[in-house]
Amino acid sequence: MSSKENILKRISDLDLQPARLPEIPQFEGFDNLIDTITKTLEGSHVKVTSVKGNLIDSIKQEISEYEYVVSAVKGIDSTMNEEDLKSKDSLNKVEAMIINGKVGVAENGAIWVPESNMSQRILPFITLHLFVVIQKESIVSNMHEAYSKISEIPGFGLFVAGPSKTADIEQSLVVGAHGPKRMTVFIV
């Protein structure tokens, strides 16, 4: 018998009685979603910009210091083309990556990004500074609401909640472990 058959047989021999799967109730949400997500993100070392005027101008202002820019947001040009981004060494140069978030979670600051919004899966991780644009209407209270809004499950999808960090040396927090050292969120 194969390992699969052996494992499954050991399980079926136990003849376990199925336990009931609980329903997940609706939990009470936050009154002010934007204030809540802003506070949560700021607590996780994220710069939050509430965009009052033109989004593109706000982004351009924030990325002006960077030479290597990749944008998956309309209206912002990448300084690197697709050919450039085929080599790992060029990917390693990326300083600013700008992406659209699909769902924002007020309770923990997590923002859902499906791979179709990333251009390449590695980009939100390898960039020095990650910029995420999120629409006010797409902010929800908690993870239950967030998952219920994800109607299409992508090949890869990410909840990102801050710049890369670690506290593995004596529990002292260092922002910028392997991934982005900075993260900025634009709320539109």
Next chain:
Amino acid sequence: MSHAKLTEEFLKNEPKTDWHNETLWWVRSKRDVSSKGIPEWEELRSLASQIKDNVLSNIGNYLQEFEKNALANGVHVHWAEDGKEHNRIVQSIIEKHNAQRIVKSKSILTEECHLNQHLESNGFDVVDTDLGERIVQFAKQPPSHIVLPAIHMKREEVSELFHEHIQTEKGNSDPQYLTEAARNHLREKFLKADIAITGVNFGIAETGGFVVCTNEGNADMGVHLAPVHIACMGIEKLIPKFEHLGVFTRLLARSATGQAITNYTSHFHQPRPDQEMHIILVDNGRTKQLAREKFRNSLKCIRCGACMNTCPIYRRSGGYSYDATVPGPIGSILSPGFDLKKHKSLPFASTLCGSCSDVCPVKINIHEQLYEWRQVIAENGLDDMPKRFSMNIARKVLSSPKVYFTLGKIARKSLSILPKSLINNPLNAWGKQRDLPNPPKESFKEWYKKNRS
């Protein structure tokens, strides 16, 4: 060696022991603050526990559903009965791709299977990419905590290791500086890796996908650059539906470190077009534990480490005192299932205070299972001789009021005249930090007769 013996080693450095104790308590306190921010916290724990009850009671069907959906997503699925088979499967994938350089993110399962040792002895270069794991890998040690692998080490020790292995400045032990050095060192490894290995936090039966949670982003750095991704998953990591992630992602990081969520919660369903993705489903003793009714729900564990942070024994004895892949209270109920003889002292490494069960996000009755394992160990004749001997005497004394009363009298008399060596001798572990008590003049019974009757 027993837990108590190994603990002696850890306790030799008192300031460090105190630091370890206080730091883990601080992490536990962060968990308290974070969990209290959610009004429905207790309800979430109950839901998580019930969902896992359902998983364990129906795990055969969920495994087959998971496999079917994963295959349909273009993922290769393998089944391994034990650690050895798991390691062989990993090696065969590596060899198929003629790969040499392997990066691995945190996976307690691969520690359990001793994957690194297996691959290294076969000539492959495996780099642990979680900072804490890289530190202990340099030190040729296993992790001492499942979430905080290098919590037993002080910054000066890390500095020494980094100076030796990645040529950082001698004596510079600034965590910022050391982390930056590790970032640069590991960035090179990520860019050159042929294979990326990760663990799995949650496998979703309904969709055939899986979720990996990190703060550093190291799992993703490895996986999205390498042409091959191997995800190693214990069969108990399944959850039935995608929507159940809502429950577990709210509980996991809060319980582990007090964060609201890990920085990166990555959902994998299909490989990139230029990538191959493998999942290895590993039993390695899990179906045996499933068969043990009293210990079955230890398999609900989501590896948050909260029971370690809260445990008064773990905090003061360190992860290595358990001599097991998973230390602490949860490790002490999982490990005897793997090897009862080797781990027979672990269920006794507890005051049975129950704090572990109180903080467990999936409501495992850890302290009750510790007590149950003690019975199993005694039934198998594996409890230690002095304890068995003294317990037998205690049973005789305590079951007869007459004997108890007489011995009490003798004890009160003799305590004042007996030499201290009676308690402070090498045969008596309790005497190490204790002196004989000052005996009272009379027993409570005698006092009561005089004063109240």
